[in-house]
Amino acid sequence: MAELTLYTNPMSRGRIARWMLEEIGEPYDVEILDFGPPMKNDDYCAINPMGKVPALRHGSSVVTEAAAICAYLAETFPQAGLAPRPDERANYYRWMFFAAGPVEAALTNHALGLEPPADRSTMVGYGSFETVVDTLEKAVSRHPYIAGDRFTAADVYVGSHVSWGMQFGTLPTRPAFAAYSDRLRDREAQKRAFQLDDAAAESMKKANA
Known part of the structure; x- marks a missing residue:
């Protein structure tokens, strides 16, 4: 199990966080949530009380809001060279x-x-x-x-x-x-992230058909 877990929906601002994760090159897990009740249940609201995605769990820490996730990952994994000089x-x-x-x-x-x-x-x-x-x-x-x-x-x-x-x-x-x-x-990281999210969106579409 990776230290990083992204909670997202492929048709949301979670795509920003996925792209950032691909840029840093660290292993991560993904939890895909449907809009509506799955984002509003007690388990997920314990992670993000707003009941929305994205959210990022890093060990015992949680970061929400896409801009904060980008800044956090850049500073936490400086070897990726994405934090500001x-x-x-x-x-x-x-x-x-x-x-x-x-x-x-x-x-x-x-x-x-x-x-x-x-x-x-x-x-x-x-x-x-x-x-x-x-x-x-x-x-x-x-x-x-x-x-x-x-x-x-x-x-x-x-x-x-x-x-x-x-x-x-x-x-x-x-x-x-x-x-x-x-x-x-x-x-290349953007291309990978978009391909992964597009595939996840297609899978969700088929599952909900």
């Missing part, structure tokens, strides 16, 4: 948590048609959808990767939001976003 830390933390906060909130609200009134935009933190998108575009345009000239764990998280946003139409397709996403598609 001193000169990368500012961009690394800045843009990872920009994606976890303003980007996540702005894209979700926009997709749901929940636009804050202009005179109350400061109350939602991110200001406006347009400001968030323009800021994200500038961030991915500054360097080949989000923290600088090399790939880090922040790219797993930010890149997932950019790729999914364009795929599902919650983020406008702009040349800078497409170029950034294309660079990440060459990652």
